[in-house]
Amino acid sequence: MxxxxxxxxxxxxxxxxxxxIVQRLARDGFHVLINYSSNEARAQAxxxxxxxxxxxxxxxxxxxxxxxxxxxxxxAAAKKSGPVAVLVNNAGVTxxxxxxxLKDEDLEKTLDIDLKGAIYCTRAVTRQMMRARxxxxxxxxxxxxxxxxxxxxAYAAAKAGLIGFTKSVxxxxxxxNIRANVITPGYIATDMTGALTEAQKEAILRTVPLGYLxxxxxxxxxxxxxxxxxxxxxxxxxIGVNGGMYM
Ligand SMILES: NC(=O)c1ccc[n+]([C@@H]2O[C@H](COP(=O)([O-])OP(=O)(O)OC[C@H]3O[C@@H](n4cnc5c(N)ncnc54)[C@H](OP(=O)(O)O)[C@@H]3O)[C@@H](O)[C@H]2O)c1
Numbered sequence: 265m266x267x268x269x270x271x272x273x274x275x276x277x278x279x280x281x282x283x284x285i286v287q288r289l290a291r292d293g294f295h296v297l298i299n300y301s302s303n304e305a306r307a308q309a310x311x312x313x314x315x316x317x318x319x320x321x322x323x324x325x326x327x328x329x330x331x332x333x334x335x336x337x338x339x340a341a342a343k344k345s346g347p348v349a350v351l352v353n354n355a356g357v358t359x360x361x362x363x364x365x366l367k368d369e370d371l372e373k374t375l376d377i378d379l380k381g382a383i384y385c386t387r388a389v390t391r392q393m394m395r396a397r398x399x400x401x402x403x404x405x406x407x408x409x410x411x412x413x414x415x416x417x418a419y420a421a422a423k424a425g426l427i428g429f430t431k432s433v434x435x436x437x438x439x440x441n442i443r444a445n446v447i448t449p450g451y452i453a454t455d456m457t458g459a460l461t462e463a464q465k466e467a468i469l470r471t472v473p474l475g476y477l478x479x480x481x482x483x484x485x486x487x488x489x490x491x492x493x494x495x496x497x498x499x500x501x502x503i504g505v506n507g508g509m510y511m
Contacts (some may be wrong), residue, residue, distance in 0.1 A: 271341075275353055275385055280480060286314065288488050294322035351385060356404065357374060375421070400442075404408065406448055410502070411509075445479055447487065447503055450472065451465075452482065477507075486503060
């Protein structure tokens with residue numbers, strides 16, 4: 265049964281930035297597909313909160329780095345709930361290592377999830393969006409993809425790769441009224457940044473003109489705008505949510 269609402273798929277929607285994005289899009293009136301890879305209980309808790317607040321959604325578990333699974337699950341979800349109108353490629357991992365010590369398997373995992381995963385998901389929704397002659401694709405990249413960081417070369421490569429990929433998609437699909445943009449968050453308080461020591465956090469904050477870590481809502485607010493028709497003339501752009509850390 266198709267949802268009466270437009271459908272938004274958020275990868276890695278079970279926690280952190282992704283969980284806040286699905287909550288925001290549900291409040292904005294989307295039927296949200298909450299993707300996760302391992303943590304079904306956390307994804308279910310996010311869905312429960314959405315439904316308790318009067319929103320609608322469903323779980324959509326798959327590993328973004330498995331292209332066959334991506335195609336199968338996205339097609340099944342569209343058959344059930346309707347074509348995906350908004351895709352937010354948010355799922356990501358960071359495995360930090362100095363280049364000399366970077367292991368092949370860590371490089372592959374980072375590129376597979378952070379870059380190829382976003383490409384697989386974008387490819388999987390393209391046909392649906394072309395048929396509907398509308399769509400908004402939003403990549404959650406990182407300020408690290410713009411400015412680099414010692415110890416994060418694999419992550420930076422994946423996140424910078426998303427920028428070139430998205431500009432190409434924007435050029436390829438613009439005539440079909442499909443927009444594609446990149447958000448580059450700076451340091452946002454989540455599980456990912458929870459692993460930083462106090463000394464590391466202090467060092468980072470010295471580079472942030474606004475002087476504090478961002479919150480997941482800061483990213484979700486921009487996603488909400490890019491998902492809406494208010495941003496209808498914005499495509500192929502890279503927009504920072506970073507407290508001024510990179511300009
Ligand atoms: N936090 C920051 O400061 C910051 C800054 C810049 C950019 N970002 C980017 O923002 C995004 C979200 O970051 P976060 O801090 O919210 O991360 P997080 O708290 O670590 O959450 C990561 C999410 O990605 C999902 N995920 C991981 N591997 C996956 C896979 N193979 N397939 C599907 N889902 C997968 C996780 O699902 P499970 O729960 O099932 O594991 C989880 O929902 C990432 O792309 C990250 O690079 C974050």
